[in-house]
Amino acid sequence: MAGGNERSMKALKEVWKRAENSLCADCGKPDPDWASSTLGVFICLSCSGIHRNIPSISKVKSLKMDYWDDAQVQFLAKHGNAVTKAIYEAHIPIYYYQPTYNDCQVLREQWIRAKYERKEFTELGKQLPYSDGVKEGILWKRGRDNGQFLPRKFLLSEREGCLKYFTKQDAKEPKINVKIDVINATFQPEKIGNPNGLQITYLKDNKTRNIFVYHESGKEVVDWFNAIRSVQFHYLKVAFPIASDNEIKNRLTRNFLKEGYMEKTGPKQREAFKKRWFTLDHRRLMYFKDPLVRRRCDRRAAAGSGTE
Structure with a gap:
């Protein structure tokens, strides 16, 4: 038994030290020391906590402290980060924001759920909730004077190239109409005081202005974020027809330094x-x-x- 365990650990270390497995499969953090025995990916401690919340999809174990049997090690050897990424990240839209270990929890969690739970990137041309050029819904917006968050209707339109919000559901005219090319969006959970807090920054009359919003659903707020990036991307493709996709991608939303x-x-x-x-x-x-x-x-x- 002891000899079998030693063989398994030796084989596990051989798979673990492959170059493809040297970074977390989900956030890119160096030296991951956890792995999913059902997905075959090597992940960091932080991402393992997110995987643990979707046990029907992923079962995680420590590479240092837990026992791995021969079948589990063979599964890891057959898969690993490269093979699994080729399946679950096969068709990521170029505008979709892929978070790193420096990003907030909601971005990393929804990235992991999008890949493994919802399988959003496994099929070419799959209709995604942030890819059809229009998004409408309620976001909780912070008031300018009293600081209270109130529900407001937001409308994002690729055809019109703008983001609008309305103070009332049945309002005909928007309170604000912002052109998509002057918008930045960045997650600010600590500043806003909500784990799903999103800061929308834009230019008006050569002045920088902010809108602070959140949604109760982490998926919904991340969908809004990627919908903004999608509309921006397609707008800039028209505005700069000779620019490459990567050049345009670098002009999309950006985190504050x-x-x-x-x-x-x-x-x-x-x-x-x-x-x-x-x-x-x-x-x-x-x-x-x-x-x-x-x-x-x-x-x-x-x-x-x-x-x-």
Whole structure:
């Protein structure tokens, strides 16, 4: 028995050290030390927790602490990350955001569920809930004045190239109509105070403005996020016909590089320092009165006009 266990562990280590299995199959984190005995993928501790929540699809075990029998090791050897990815990631739309280990829980969980539970990427041309160029539904939006989240109807349209929201279900005219090419969307669960919190940033009159929303369903909010990326992608394909798909993909939604408070004074450096929330993305440095303020501070205020 002991000899059989030693053989299994030796064979397991041989499969484990293959180059294809050196990164987590789901988030890319180096040196995964867990694996799914039913899917045949090597995954990190964090992703193993998500797999554990879908036991009908994936059964996970530690590569260091759990016992693996011969049949399970042979299954891992036959599959591994490369073979399994070729099945479950065969037809990922180029605009679909594939999260890394630095991304929030809801993005990583829905990515894993989309792959293995819903099998969204196994068939070419499969109709997906974020791929048909239009999406309509209710998101909980943070109010500008009182900070309360209220249900608002949102409409995303590829044909019109815009995102709208309405204050009432039966409203004919939108409260805001934003062109899709000036939108950024990024998940901000801690800032918004909800695990499914999404920050939509856009430009209007050369000023940066924010909409803070969430949905009770993690799947629904991630579908909204990828629907925005889908509409952006197809809009930019028309606007830049000679650009490659990868070039356009790099112009879609982007995470902020850094955020946090700093003290700032006016351009004359004689004004009093004021605490401001700074946000750095790949294109600009912005500052706001606080993390959840709706619009960027006016440039005139930065010049010391006293309107801030």
